[in-house]
Amino acid sequence: MTDEGRGRAPNLRSSIYFSDSDGLWHGWVTMGVKSDGRPDRRHRKAQTEAEVTQKVQALEADRDAGRVTKTGRTPTVEQWFERWLTRVVSREVDENTLTTSYEPTVRRHIIPGLGRHRIDNVLPDHIEDFYERLADEKGLAQSTILKVHWRLMAGFQVATDRDLIKRNPVSLVKPPSSEAVAEGEPLGREEARVLLRACRGRRMGIRWSLALTLGIRQSEALGLRWPYLKAACDPCRVVYDLQDLFATDAKGCPACSGQLHYEARVEWQLKHRPFRHGCEDIAACTKGRHLIACPTGCKGHHKPKCEPGCTARYHQCPKRPCPTACEGHGRECPDRVGGDYYFGRRKASGKGKGKQRLVLPIPPPLVTELRVHWQMQRHEADLAGENWEGATWDLVFASPAGGPIGKHTDWEDWKRLLAVAGVRDVRVHDGRHTAATILTELGADARTVQEILGHSQISQTERYIHVSSDQARAAIGKMSTLFDE
Incomplete structure (x- = not known):
């Protein structure tokens, strides 16, 4: 039985009451419904009615604004x-x-x-x-x-x-300064021209010609496979594998003898799976291998031959210590697993993160170099015989046995090329910066460069575009027209 003015409270109405058992004021707020269908009621308590009322009102405000946290103990x-x-x-x-x-x-x-x-x-x-x-x-x-x-x-x-x-x-929180992050040091147009000339005739020369022209990443270049190099005839609407045309020595469309345009479909990266422990007792296997943090006041790890003011990276303090319960050092494990190569999806794939497949045009002069490279690779396959791994990997840039090329080996080849060409020392990734900068100098706008590099945001592309001194002088020179009478 219910008297007028009394009865069941309306839905979502909160309740506040005093408990004699603990001498505290308690408040209950209905926040919604749990995943199992039961009401989600949250509890607050305080010494005074005013305090608990304030806590209840804060919960109600969060509920009404849609700021409802999940139930259960909040994790650390x-x-x-x-x-x-x-x-x-x-x-x-x-x-x-x-x-x-x-x-x-x-x-x-x-x-x-x-x-x-x-x-x-x-x-x-x-x-x-x-x-x-x-x-x-x-x-x-x-x-x-x-x-x-x-x-x-x-x-x-x-x-x-x-x-x-x-x-x-x-x-x-304001993020730490990004000025300390290396933005890259692109090669100038003349340096790039000298480097491209040095690529001709080298076993892996076309690998660097493509990188400087298309701006693809190191792992994307090393993961490039022949089936992803295509030639298309627009009148016939036919797409050919580039290696099939090389095999038949075709220079144009086999159907109509028309001119072809060429493209590289950049979709995969060559990855190296890290080594992991295969032993049963990782703690015993890693004993004595862990890096321990330097003590306070450590003056570094310089060697007798170090010059004063040595800035070698591994001579500085503090050393990077191993985390608690470290399970690293898998490379030294006698029963190690992993260490193999595999193909991973292109970086930044997915909605809002860049394109999963990037289709880039290949300039005709590079197609000529690719043809010579393919012929050299066929010759290496004949020499390798049964040891040829190319049938498994089908890589454009492979070892003499047709297998994958590691990043360090690729890096060493880049350094040798720079030395042969007499060009200043830059990183492998600076080739990507070089491609972006030269494209801009040749008149490509930032959006076009963004499309070629496969970036999801124009701000990311702008980090790759560097204004050369010649560009700056030309731009300032145009300003002088303002002072002409």
Whole structure:
């Protein structure tokens, strides 16, 4: 029986009452419905009615604004980022990227520095203090701290999207300066011309000609396979494999003898799977191999032959210590597994992250060089006989036995080429910067360069475009017309 003015409270109405059992005021707020269909009611308590009322009103405001966190115990930073690594990142990035980039950043820096905090209690002040410790106490470079920042941003954003926290605290922190991150030193147009001339006649010369022309990444070039090089005839609407045309010595369309245009479909990268332990007792296998943090006041690790002021990377302090319960050093394990090559999807594939397949036109002069390269590779296959691995890999740029070429071997070939050409020493990746800069100098706009490089954002492309001194002088020279009478 219900009297007028009394009865069941309306849906979503909160309740506040005093409990004699504990002498506290209690409040209950209905936030919605749980995944199992039961009401999601949250509890708050306080010493006074005013305090508990304030807490109840804060919960109601979050509910009405759609800021409802999930039920259950809120994880710590360590618990959440371990889950983020193993359940989220592991499905989005390549295995090699996970083990060489994400895992070290999280387990060496984020977890030791912030791991004990509950993720809903992390404040911008905590993150700023954390960055300061990384710089002052650990001596990390700004580029490394910036990488930590982006990993923190990504991990907390997933927690925000899943309603574990109301707001991403990292978004309120100014990222470390990106000026310390190497932007690349592209070759000038004349340097590139000299290098291209030096490529002619070299066994892997066309590999570098393509890189300087198309701006593809190292792993994309090494993962390029013959079936992904095509020739198309527009009148016939027929697409041919380039190697099939080479095999028949065809110079034009076999059907109409018309002119062909050529393209490379950049879709895969050559990856190297990291070594892992295959033994049963990893702790015993890694004993004595761990790197320990330098003691306070360590003056470095210089050798007797080091000159005063030596800046060699591995002579500086502090050394990068191994994380707690380190399971690395798989390369030294006698029963190691992994270490094999495989094909991974092109970098930055997926919605909003760049194109999964990039189709780039190949200039006709490079097709001529590719034909010579293909013929040389056929000759190597004859010499290798049964040991030829090309049938398995079908790589455009392969070892003399037809197998994959490692990044270090590729890097050594690049350095030799620079020395032969008499060109200043630059990184392999600077060839990508060179392609972007020269395309701009030749009149291509930033959007076109973005399309060629396969970037998802124009801001990323702009980092690859460098204004040369000649361009700057020409641009300033045009300003002089303003002063003409």
